[in-house]
Amino acid sequence: MVCRALSRNNRGPRQRNAENLGGISPDTTPVSAALTLPDATDTQGATLRISEIFGPTIQGEGALIGEPTVFVRTGGCDYRCTWCDTLHAVDARFRDTWRPMTTAAIWAEVERLSGGVPLTVSLSGGNPAIQPFGALIALGHRHGYRFALETQGSIARDWFAALDTLVLSPKPPSSGMTTDWAALDACVTAAAGGPAIVLKVVVFDDADYAFARAVARRLPALPVCLQPGNPTPPPAEGPDPAVDLGASLAQMRWLVGRVTDDRWFSARVLPQLHVLLWGNLRGV
Ligand SMILES: C[S@@+](CC[C@H](N)C(=O)[O-])C[C@H]1O[C@@H](n2cnc3c(N)ncnc32)[C@H](O)[C@@H]1O
Numbered sequence: 184m185v186c187r188a189l190s191r192n193n194r195g196p197r198q199r200n201a202e203n204l205g206g207i208s209p210d211t212t213p214v215s216a217a218l219t220l221p222d223a224t225d226t227q228g229a230t231l232r233i234s235e236i237f238g239p240t241i242q243g244e245g246a247l248i249g250e251p252t253v254f255v256r257t258g259g260c261d262y263r264c265t266w267c268d269t270l271h272a273v274d275a276r277f278r279d280t281w282r283p284m285t286t287a288a289i290w291a292e293v294e295r296l297s298g299g300v301p302l303t304v305s306l307s308g309g310n311p312a313i314q315p316f317g318a319l320i321a322l323g324h325r326h327g328y329r330f331a332l333e334t335q336g337s338i339a340r341d342w343f344a345a346l347d348t349l350v351l352s353p354k355p356p357s358s359g360m361t362t363d364w365a366a367l368d369a370c371v372t373a374a375a376g377g378p379a380i381v382l383k384v385v386v387f388d389d390a391d392y393a394f395a396r397a398v399a400r401r402l403p404a405l406p407v408c409l410q411p412g413n414p415t416p417p418p419a420e421g422p423d424p425a426v427d428l429g430a431s432l433a434q435m436r437w438l439v440g441r442v443t444d445d446r447w448f449s450a451r452v453l454p455q456l457h458v459l460l461w462g463n464l465r466g467v
Pocket residue numbers: 260266267268269307308309310311333334335351352383385410411412413414416455
């Protein structure tokens with residue numbers, strides 16, 4: 184399902200698309216400087232802005248669906264998707280719930296939750312690419328843990344190359360966001376020769392579907408997962424498990440029809456399994 188498609192010697196310039204970090208200073212090495220810095224050692228003393236750490240649960244989305252996983256969710260995002268299901272880690276109104284944590288403290292919590300048994304750690308957010316994760320990845324690897332990162336592909340980091348899986352989830356028109364294709368390419372380049380790179384595109388409508396096809400044409404070596412949009416994401420204010428599952432499943436049936444009608448047989452259509460199991464509940 185996942186592929187290690189691109190070679191390390193394909194490196195090029197990195198770009199940032201982080202003009203709006205939602206009032207959050209990136210407190211990390213800028214990408215241009217990171218080109219020359221071994222992040223895993225340079226960020227040992229850094230703190231990361233963490234919204235929540237939870238698990239073990241199963242990965243509910245994309246290429247690693249079903250895999251036991253601990254989630255580390257960062258606070259802050261340079262995007263504001265209209266349908267974001269994780270606003271408590273995006274909206275600056277919830278900043279006071281985000282804690283600065285050292286790499287050592289995050290690692291201690293991951294070890295505690297997993298009982299010291301190695302598993303996949305999913306770095307999500309918000310946009311986890313804002314935070315300096317190189318040291319955590321290096322530390323976890325020494326203990327046999329694997330790391331996946333979920334990002335919209337707007338900010339590239341040199342530590343992407345140390346990941347095991349990079350999930351790039353560029354945002355379709357319904358999100359209200361505009362994809363910076365150079366930044367997305369920079370993410371692929373940053374990860375080249377390292378992790379498996381997979382695409383995960385949320386689809387709500389025909390325009391989103393056309394966008395997903397365009398992304399796949401642009402990055403033909405990468406496996407594509409299509410994810411039906413959840414039309415009833417939780418409100419920003421609190422964890423609300425109420426979800427219109429009927430609407431989500433109808434969305435998925437429509438998407439399966441679209442893919443099969445088109446004979447897009449290399450794409451995989453997957454639900455948000457955790458939403459099917461627990462609705463919009465947080466921390467699962
Ligand atoms: C909350 S985001 C965090 C990581 C990163 N900011 C990103 O968007 O890739 C994790 C995943 O949830 C997806 N997602 C967010 N809201 C959704 C919704 N209402 N329906 C389906 N997927 C959604 C995103 O597209 C992304 O693939």
